[in-house]
Amino acid sequence: MALxxxxxxxxxxxxxxxxxxxxxxxxxxxxxxxxxxxxKAGEKEVVVPASEPTAAPADNTAPQTDQxxxxxxxxxxxxxxxxxxxxxxxxxxxxxxxxxxxxxTDHNNVQKPDATQTGEPKGGERKDGKVxxxxxxxxxxxxxxxxxxxxxxxxxxxVGTMD
Amino acid sequence: xxxxxxxxIVLVLLLTAxxxxxxYAEGEGNIDNGxxxxxxxxxxxxxxxxxxxxxxxxxxxxxxxxxxxxxDFTNKHPDNIQAHFGKVSKISYxxxxxxxxxxxxxTYVNPAQAVPRIISSGSGNxxxxxxxRYFCSEYTLMRIADVTGxxxxxxxxxxxxxxxxxxxxxxxxxxxxxxxxxxAALYDQQLDGGLRSKMVSLSHKNLPLAMFLxxxxxxxxxxxxxxxxxxxxADIISSLxxxxxxxxxxxxxxxxxxxxxxxxxTQVITSVTxxxxxxxxxxxxxxxxxxxxxxxxxxxxxxPESDSQLVWVRWTxxxxxxxxxxxxxVTGRGRASQGTITxxxxxxxxxxxxxxxxxxxxxxxxxxxxxxxxxxTSATWGVWRPWWHAYWVWHSTGEDSGYWCDxxxxxxxxxxxxASLSASTSVVPDAKNPTASAKxxxxxYGINQTVTANxxxxxSSAVTAAQTAVTYFPEFRYQSYWRLLERTGGGLGTQFEFAxxxxxxxxxxTHFTPIWMxxxxxxxxxxxxxxxxxxxxxxxxxxxxxxxxxxLWSDWHIAPVKP
Numbered sequence: 001m002a003l004x005x006x007x008x009x010x011x012x013x014x015x016x017x018x019x020x021x022x023x024x025x026x027x028x029x030x031x032x033x034x035x036x037x038x039x040k041a042g043e044k045e046v047v048v049p050a051s052e053p054t055a056a057p058a059d060n061t062a063p064q065t066d067q068x069x070x071x072x073x074x075x076x077x078x079x080x081x082x083x084x085x086x087x088x089x090x091x092x093x094x095x096x097x098x099x100x101x102x103x104x105t106d107h108n109n110v111q112k113p114d115a116t117q118t119g120e121p122k123g124g125e126r127k128d129g130k131v132x133x134x135x136x137x138x139x140x141x142x143x144x145x146x147x148x149x150x151x152x153x154x155x156x157x158x159v160g161t162m163d
Numbered sequence: 164x165x166x167x168x169x170x171x172i173v174l175v176l177l178l179t180a181x182x183x184x185x186x187y188a189e190g191e192g193n194i195d196n197g198x199x200x201x202x203x204x205x206x207x208x209x210x211x212x213x214x215x216x217x218x219x220x221x222x223x224x225x226x227x228x229x230x231x232x233x234x235d236f237t238n239k240h241p242d243n244i245q246a247h248f249g250k251v252s253k254i255s256y257x258x259x260x261x262x263x264x265x266x267x268x269x270t271y272v273n274p275a276q277a278v279p280r281i282i283s284s285g286s287g288n289x290x291x292x293x294x295x296r297y298f299c300s301e302y303t304l305m306r307i308a309d310v311t312g313x314x315x316x317x318x319x320x321x322x323x324x325x326x327x328x329x330x331x332x333x334x335x336x337x338x339x340x341x342x343x344x345x346x347a348a349l350y351d352q353q354l355d356g357g358l359r360s361k362m363v364s365l366s367h368k369n370l371p372l373a374m375f376l377x378x379x380x381x382x383x384x385x386x387x388x389x390x391x392x393x394x395x396x397a398d399i400i401s402s403l404x405x406x407x408x409x410x411x412x413x414x415x416x417x418x419x420x421x422x423x424x425x426x427x428x429t430q431v432i433t434s435v436t437x438x439x440x441x442x443x444x445x446x447x448x449x450x451x452x453x454x455x456x457x458x459x460x461x462x463x464x465x466x467p468e469s470d471s472q473l474v475w476v477r478w479t480x481x482x483x484x485x486x487x488x489x490x491x492x493v494t495g496r497g498r499a500s501q502g503t504i505t506x507x508x509x510x511x512x513x514x515x516x517x518x519x520x521x522x523x524x525x526x527x528x529x530x531x532x533x534x535x536x537x538x539x540t541s542a543t544w545g546v547w548r549p550w551w552h553a554y555w556v557w558h559s560t561g562e563d564s565g566y567w568c569d570x571x572x573x574x575x576x577x578x579x580x581x582a583s584l585s586a587s588t589s590v591v592p593d594a595k596n597p598t599a600s601a602k603x604x605x606x607x608y609g610i611n612q613t614v615t616a617n618x619x620x621x622x623s624s625a626v627t628a629a630q631t632a633v634t635y636f637p638e639f640r641y642q643s644y645w646r647l648l649e650r651t652g653g654g655l656g657t658q659f660e661f662a663x664x665x666x667x668x669x670x671x672x673t674h675f676t677p678i679w680m681x682x683x684x685x686x687x688x689x690x691x692x693x694x695x696x697x698x699x700x701x702x703x704x705x706x707x708x709x710x711x712x713x714x715l716w717s718d719w720h721i722a723p724v725k726p
Contacts, residue, residue: 063624065430065477071463072474076444078551087566093555094567104559110570113554123207124245124337131245134336135353139264144244144341146237149309150275153302159319160299160408163377 207337208361212284214239216271216330217298218343220252221313224324224411226535227381229254231311235271235341238278241332244269247341248350253328253405254381259541259581262349269341274306281329282365282373289373298327298408321411324381328405329373331365344371344404348396352545352577356467359393367393371403380407382537397436397471421507425480425693430627432695433478433489433504437464438471440496443549443573448495452476455487464497466547467575473544474499475625475697484510511633516644518666519675521607521715528681531640533688533706541583542698546622547575582620584629584694584701589613590687590709593673598718602708606680607715609673612687614648614659614705618694623655629694629701632659634687638677641688646674648689659691678715684708 064070082094090102121132130138216237221230233250249265256262279293297303307325308315317323328343335358342350347366351358358366371394375386386402388394394403425431433452442448442465450461459476466472481487489504553571560566592599593609604610616629632648635641648659649672661672676685686708694701 063430063477063627066479068458069460069462070476072461072472073463073465073546073548075463076465076549078444079553082567088564089567090557090565094569095553095555097555099557102557102565104565105556107558107568110554110556112570112572122337123335131338133246133264133338133340134357135350136246136264139246140266141245142247142265142268144240144242144269144271146240146242146271146273147310148273148275149306151302151305151309153300153305155276155297155300155302157301158296158299159301159304160325160410162295162299162406162408 206334208333208335210331210333210362210365212282212286213280214241214332215281216241216332216341217278217281218250218252218326218328218330219307219311220254220326220328221307221311221318222252222254222324222326222381224322224409226537227254230323231313234307234310235269235330236274236278236306237271237330237332238273239271239332240273241269241271241339241341243339244332244341245339248346251346252326253343253345253383254326256345256349256400256543257382258539259543259583261543261579261581262346262353272306272310274303276302282331282369284369294374294406298325298406304408319410323410325408326381326405327374327408329370331370333362333365335362342366342370344373344399347371348399348404352396352579355574355576356470359396359469363393367395367399371399373404374406375403376405376407380409383407393469395438395469395471397438397473421486422501422504423506425506425508426631427480427484427508427510428482429480429630429693430695431478431480431693432475432625432627432697433506434473434475434697434699435491435504436471436500437474437493437497438466438500439498441468441573441575442466442472442495442497443575445573446496448493448497450474450476450497450499451492451494452478453490453492454478455481465549465575466497470547471500472547473697477625477627477695480506480508484508511631511645511647514643514645514647516636516639516646516674519607519677521678523677523679525638525677525679528638528679530681530683531637533637533686534635534641534690535704536690536702538702538704539699540585540701540703541581542696542701543579543581544625544696544698545577545579548578549573549575580620580622580625580697582618582622582626582694582696582701584616584618584691584703586614586616586629586691586703586705588615588689588705588707590707592709593671595669595671595673603710603712604676605713605715605717606676606685606711607678609664609667609671609675610685610687610709611671611673612648612659612661612689612707614689614691616657616659616691616694616703618655618701620655620696625697626655627693627695628653628655628657629691629703630657631693632689632691632705634661634674634689636674636687637685638680676709676711680711680714682711682713685711 086094092098123132123134125132131141133139216235218233218235220233223230229252233252247265247269248262251260279297280289283289305315308318330341330343332341347370372390376383377385379385383405384402437450448464452459461474461476464472464474485508487506489506491499491502493499551571552574553569555567556570557565558568590610590612592604593611596604596608598605614632618626618628620626634646634648646661649662650657651660652658661674663670664673667673686706689705691705692700692702
């Protein structure tokens with residue numbers, strides 16, 4: 001508020017110095033009638049409606065603004081159950097994978113397998129100057145290099161602060 | 164014989180002292196909080212105590228801009244680093260920089276005065292006071308100035324701060340990598356938890372907890388969570404693995420007491436972090452936000468064990484200013500980071516400049532500096548998406564009969580989402596100005612402004628357009644009076660202009676420059692905001708100028724009265 005008052009006090013309603021020198025008795029003032037210099041107080045404002053959206057959404061999910069139920073992402077479901085014939089075919093898994101010699105396992109003795117063997121290269125494997133980095137694939141094997149630095153300055157003199 | 168045994172014992176002791184201690188890491192417990200054993204591990208995943216460094220970045224205090232390429236200080240010679248993610252600071256990642264393997268050699272700096280231990284381990288704890296003394300010392304700051312090429316006196320004059328981040332040199336899945344705590348969390352997201360599953364005690368505990376803030380600064384909060392337990396990726400990215408050297412006061416804490424400040428009649432997004440257990444379609448978690456008597460239910464929230472998911476609701480603020488309390492509850496095994504959120508709803512309208520008068524004067528005017536508010540032009544978040552990992556097992560029901568049974572499980576994968584705000588503004592003399600030429604005009608006439616904003620994102624359902632643009636003017640020292648621009652476009656690409664000016668003879672979308680404005684540059688400043696994402700609001704500083712030359716009085720001329 002003090003700032004408003006301070007700024008407001010800077011505005012004075014004085015006549016410009018040039019105005020005092022004008023030979024008023026012999027002058028007419030011509031003003032370009034189309035120039036807009038303000039001063040028409042009190043006119044009603046015209047409201048312009050916003051135009052239609054101009055950009056299409058980047059994904060297929062519509063915004064859910066103000067909807068009582070909002071989903072963070074589309075519904076996720078398990079794959080459909082295979083048919084009875086698919087379930088009882090010992091030569092092929094319901095996923096379609098061919099099986100040569102099916103091995104039966106007791107329902108209560110099924111153990112989660114170790115990490116799936118995907119056939120991907122092993123982490124750290126090298127090829128053509130690149131190394132296999134899990135999550136990113138073949139990347140440039142960079143190596144490293146350092147620089148030793150020393151110079152002036154007191155290690156016991158505290159300049160900055162940390163907290 | 165006794166003499167031989169003594170020599171043997173001495174040799175064993177010497178070898179024990181000289182050989183580096185290698186800590187193998189595999190899963191939980193390989194490194195405790197600095198006081199226990201290192202556990203066991205594999206030769207593909209390990210870290211040796213002392214294999215560490217500190218990433219150092221000079222940051223401008225006023226707007227948090229990164230002003231130097233980060234450098235890594237270390238006592239080691241990690242020439243065997245095979246992969247790293249470049250010299251990128253936490254601030255750059257916060258601003259939306261994505262984790263990308265570097266193709267450049269990993270470079271490091273060895274100060275002659277050794278860096279104190281940074282990361283605690285079973286072989287010894289780091290001492291935070293030693294770390295502070297070292298990095299706040301004249302010697303170290305001079306070395307930082309030397310290697311960054313930054314003038315030392317400027318570095319310590321109070322206009323800049325130094326961001327520190329712990330760096331670990333570790334072997335993960337057989338690859339020797341260099342990562343900051345922030346990069347380790349981002350890499351773990353990329354691997355859907357793969358780093359955490361192998362190196363949790365380092366990557367999610369001792370590395371991120373090596374440094375955190377006690378006083379909020381540079382937009383990062385003080386850490387009030389556990390100092391001994393492994394942290395989630397979200398907590399590491401938002402709050403851990405950083406220290407700040409300053410040469411002036413810390414930024415004043417926000418004393419508003421509000422979690423959010425929104426404008427009236429605005430589409431906004433309110434978020435909390437939900438964690439606890441694993442959430443998948445078989446173990447659903449639902450969040451409920453109660454806002455102004457309306458309850459919004461958010462479904463399909465998924466995340467893996469030991470991690471979290473940002474959960475948000477998108478709603479429209481009321482038309483009148485008020486303080487709103489938002490209650491958040493979570494069903495299922497999850498819990499929300501906040502049960503209560505306070506939102507301040509404000510109205511920016513009604514502060515238009517007063518009617519300009521032709522004989523206004525301001526002889527003491529000096530041109531003020533154009534404001535430079537903190538801006539955030541991009542945001543990154545993510546959504547854990549579950550998928551069913553089928554595991555078909557054959558069960559026998561007889562000699563030649565049986566059936567396939569699915570013993571599969573839910574896996575979750577991390578999908579990174581980003582939003583980026585871009586905008587420009589143009590200020591020109593009003594078309595009704597009779598003597599303007601291009602961007603030059605006489606004072607006293609009006610100007611027009613257009614602001615064009617666009618948001619690019621890969622999850623438009625979670626991002627609003629920039630909905631508010633406020634323009635401030637130099638004659639009011641960019642305070643006191645402003646114009647709330649009118650949005651003239653919709654969707655994620657929007658345009659703004661001045662509202663029609665009630666003092667304009669022709670009802671123009673204009674702002675009148677004061678007639679006393681001295682010759683020179685006239686620069687309205689615009690703060691573009693209310694582009695909401697689950698990671699908060701995007702905003703941008705915008706400015707453009709016209710040149711004032713002369714004033715409106717000179718377009719009036721004096722002539723003799725015709726006889």
